[in-house]
């Protein structure tokens with residue numbers, strides 16, 4: 001029997017598996033099938049948890065297209081809630097190793113022994129082209145021109161473990177992010193592809209964003225995208241170091257520290273628990 005929990009962070013939903021229960025290969029085909037909203041469980045991604053000890057955990061993060069991600073802000077909050085609620089730890093603060101580095105999660109609000117609000121130390125951002133990566137000469141990618149759809153965009157790119165491409169607008173336009181998103185995501189100057197954010201600065205402590213995620217497409221919220229958009233705006237002097245990031249799914253609170261490490265605070269909700277049926281497991285093992 002393969003059990004899972006389905007949770008979301010502001011409408012960005014993930015399926016959580018315990019690694020010890022997984023008895024099928026984590027192939028692209030299988031990840032795509034499980035994340036399929038018609039033929040599978042359906043989600044914006046999969047988290048596979050491995051316990052190291054009472055305070056250290058490891059996670060693999062998968063996008064619904066089957067690709068593996070280095071980091072996920074909503075994913076880490078969802079995983080932290082799972083670790084706490086299902087008593088994998090006796091602590092309220094613990095570390096999670098991701099492909100994009102070690103992060104620290106803290107349960108900062110709970111109700112009846114279940115985590116409601118999580119803070120994540122997401123790691124440091126870098127604007128260096130070689131660390132994102134962005135093709136071309138070694139440089140910081142700030143306000144560079146990129147031609148997309150015959151339009152010249154000014155982009156600021158960074159990594160917080162996973163890669164992000166940020167552009168600023170006067171007015172949010174959902175159709176525009178849905179048309180530009182895939183063209184930017186898959187542009188050859190991004191060897192590992194890239195997550196995309198359209199950003200409208202509302203005031204010195206508030207931005208509104210729309211997201212096109214690498215390997216997932218349009219999502220209602222994204223933690224790492226929130227960190228990236230806030231960091232790009234801060235680097236350009238458009239906001240202070242504490243930023244509310246407003247998305248269709250809700251608001252996340254970001255703090256950019258002097259060393260360019262970024263903290264993220266936001267809610268998590270568990271929706272249901274389930275188990276993969278024998279028929280599904282038969283397909284996954286095929």
Ligand SMILES: N[C@H](CCC[C@H](N)C(=O)O)C(=O)O
Nearest residue numbers: 069072073074162222223224
């Ligand atoms: N699609 C992302 C991973 C998930 C990020 C997002 N869901 C978040 O909350 O940070 C990537 O390939 O880097």
